[in-house]
Amino acid sequence: xxxxxxxxxxxxxxxxxxxxxxxxxxxxxxxxxxxxxxxxxxxxxxxxxxxxxxxxxxxxxxxxxxxxxxxxxxxxxxxxxxxxxxxxxxxxxxxxxxxxxxxxxxxxxxxxxxxxxxxxxxxxxxxxxxxxxxxxxxxxxxxxxxxxxxxxxxxxxxxxxx
Ligand SMILES: [Zn+2]
Numbered sequence: 001x002x003x004x005x006x007x008x009x010x011x012x013x014x015x016x017x018x019x020x021x022x023x024x025x026x027x028x029x030x031x032x033x034x035x036x037x038x039x040x041x042x043x044x045x046x047x048x049x050x051x052x053x054x055x056x057x058x059x060x061x062x063x064x065x066x067x068x069x070x071x072x073x074x075x076x077x078x079x080x081x082x083x084x085x086x087x088x089x090x091x092x093x094x095x096x097x098x099x100x101x102x103x104x105x106x107x108x109x110x111x112x113x114x115x116x117x118x119x120x121x122x123x124x125x126x127x128x129x130x131x132x133x134x135x136x137x138x139x140x141x142x143x144x145x146x147x148x149x150x151x152x153x154x155x156x157x158x159x160x161x162x
Contacts (some may be wrong), residue, residue, distance in 0.1 A: 006152045013141040019133070023093070026051055027133050027141065029059070030095035034137070037061035037074065043101040046074035046109075050082055053090040053128065058082040075115040079122050090128035094119075094147070097135055105136025110150060119147035120154045 016024050026049055033047035039062055046062040060078025064071040075096065082091060098105045111119060111132075123130055123146070130148075135141035148154060 008149050008152075010142050010144045010149075013143070015139070016135065016141060019141065019143075022051075023095070023133055023143070026093060026095040027097060027135055029057070030097040030133075031099075031135075031137050033059045033061055034097055034099050038063045039101075040064060041066075041068065041071075044098060045101070046096065046098045048074040048078040048094055048096045050078055050091045050094045050130075052082060052086055053092055053126075054086060056086060056089070058085065073112060073115050075111050076118050079118055083122070088126060090126035091122065091130045092128075093131040093133060095133040095135075097137060099137050104138050106139035107136055108134035108140060108142040109136070110134055110142070110144075111147070113151075116147070116151040117154070120151050121156065123148050124156060 013019060016027055029049040030047045033049055034045040037045035037047060039045050041064050049057060049059045051057055058078055058081050060074045060081055062074045063077060098109055119130060129146040132144040132147050133141060
């Protein structure tokens with residue numbers, strides 16, 4: 001028997017002012033795009049903006065539905081769009097922000113489990129890590145160097161090979 005350990009570390013910043021200009025710009029775009037979210041049921045507006053390896057910028061927002069499970073998270077809206085418009089182009093960084101109607105998000109949120117799975121496979125298929133910048137409209141910011149670090153022992157396509 002052996003006991004194994006998984007280590008995870010990330011960086012916390014007190015505010016957007018501590019980020020380098022390119023990261024601050026991307027988070028600013030994610031904050032802005034939260035306004036485009038369609039979230040009449042949760043009133044939880046999420047925006048995600050990616051800088052691709054080819055320099056292009058792609059955004060996604062959450063898109064809810066009266067049939068709740070039909071709703072799509074901002075992260076997966078973004079990944080689908082990026083892979084459609086620029087197939088096989090890796091993503092360097094995704095900034096994710098949010099607000100709830102009536103109040104500003106003031107702490108970082110991180111991707112849900114389903115989005116972690118989608119991010120992990122996107123990294124694998126493009127053979128490149130995705131950095132995440134997580135922050136509300138104000139407050140602390142987390143930077144995670146590799147999205148798949150959020151999903152230890154991930155289930156992957158390798159398991160499906162005979
Ligand atoms: Zn999600």
